[in-house]
Amino acid sequence: MKQLVTLFFILIATGYVYGQQSNPFVKQVGEEIQRAYQSPHPYIGNPSQIYQKVWSERVYEKDASYIALHFTRLELSENDYLIVRNAENTRAWKYSLQDSKRKSFWSIHVYGEEAIIEIFSKNSKGGYGYDIDKIARGYSHGDITQEAICGGDNSRNAICYINTEPFVYDRSKAVARLLINGVSACTGWLVGDDGHLMTNEHCIENQSDANNVTVEFMAQGSNCNTNCNSWLGCPGTIEATSATLVRSSVNLDYALLQLPTNVSSTYGFLQLRAGGAVEDERIYIPQHPAAWGKRIALNSDNINDTGGFARVHTLTAPRCGGSGYDVGYYADTRGGSSGSPVLGYGDHLVIALHHCAYCPNRGVPIEKIIEDLGSDLPHNALGSPATLSGNTSLYPCGDATTYRLEQSSPKHYKIQKIINPCNETSGGTPPEVLNEKDKIQIHVYDFTGLPIFTTTRNSIDLSKQRPGIFIIRAMINEEIITYKVQI
Secondary structure, three states: OHHHHHHHHHHHHOOOOOOOOOOOOOEEOEEEEEEEEEOOOOEOOOOOOOOEEEEEEEEEOOOOOEEEEEEEEEEOOOOOEEEEEEOOOOOEEEEOHHHHHOOOEEOOOEEOOEEEEEEEEOOOOOEOEEEEEEEEEEOOOOOOOOOEOOOOOOOEEHHHHOOOOHHHHHHHOOEEEEEEOOOEEEEEEEEOOOOEEEEOOOOOOOHHHHHOEEEEEOOOOOOOOOOOOOOOOOOOEEEEOOOEEEEEEOOOOEEEEEOOOOOHHHHOOEOEEOOOOOOOOEEEEEEOHHHOOOEEEOEOOOOOOHHHEOEEEEEEEEOOOOOOEEEEEOOOEOOOOOOOEEEEOOOOOEEEEEEEOOOOEEEEEHHHHHHHHHHHOOOOOEEOHHHHOOOEEOOOOOOOEEEEEEEEEOOEEEEEEEEOHHHHHHOOOOOEEOOOOOOEEEEEEEOOOOEEEEEOOOOEEOOOOOOOEEEEEEEEOOEEEEEEEEO
16 A cells, blocks of 8 residues: 555656646557658649549558548648548548648548548649648557556456446447547547537647547447457547537546537437445446457456445545545556546446546546536536436336336335236236246345345335335346336
């Protein structure tokens, strides 16, 4: 412990707390290399009314895992456009006249050693074209250090939880991988339903950084065994190559961005818990550690976490720079996880903004960020246990046999077996009571994720509990159902 505290103060004294170039938690995944490329000035136009390729250039960098291009000037005629793509044409981004207003910017990253630049025109005049002064070359090998792994690495590919923890997986869709200025990687997430994205201030320090951030969603493995442990592994969908910086704070280490397009209807969005974290509650962190494909830290083998689950360890961890306290936890992270949301397992609301490591890892209390945002708080950004009211199943209908929670009397519930539930209203098999042949285990949690009791009986008695919201997670014959109930 003494070594960890000493290291913390060394980091502060040497300036390794904030700032992209020095912060160890902003993962450097590539390097800038001076390379000059340009189109003809002007490029030749095309008098026909059908788009034709009038210029093409190949950029090659040996052993690069990816290439991004830094444009110092881009001027296209009206209706003309420029494409940056990989050689296989599986990833491409279109730049048009509107992008000419940006004085200088980084392009999207394309995987591999080769990038192709193409200009398409149906304008007889042509135009100036482009100038490139440098490229970003992705490092060829991924990070293998254990920067913020508290014991063994218990995080898993996000897709691993699609069936066993569907609520957790669903929330992870709103988490994006960020590439800033072509070489630095962080994590961000959609907050509220109006297209805002939250990350750390030490990732996006100013509008220049926001102008050069690539926002990539669903960058994750297709199955649980997919190896995404490499720089920018498991490509996703790029939804933005720039954003508007709305508000930031050095002390609270947050940056709130507005994306050019609202994609919350596609990926969902996260909400914040106004009351903040609760000590010892279960948590999870969807993230892009080391710029890898998306992973979720849900379990923990750390001695401080009971039950094998990641939990809030303390509410008074020393702040990583600035004044005040952080939320401390032993959920596994790495450089590149900066900006990830820390969510309460019980209500799936954000309780902290992850921003530094060294076990306990630490996040800024979300209630402090809410207070600081004031009128800039995005629409529908606040959640509360009340919004979870109602008895809602994730599996209301199946094709063969499924299970359903029924209220037998006030504050009493039981599980029923449904055969062909989709046909139940049209003469299907009526519900059956579970019997001794059915293997059943039921866990009941409060809304913060703290366990209340476990039973192997097909009856749930909440009569001794105070009014509130409860999570009922039943494992029946290898099937898992999860319900929220309010009493």
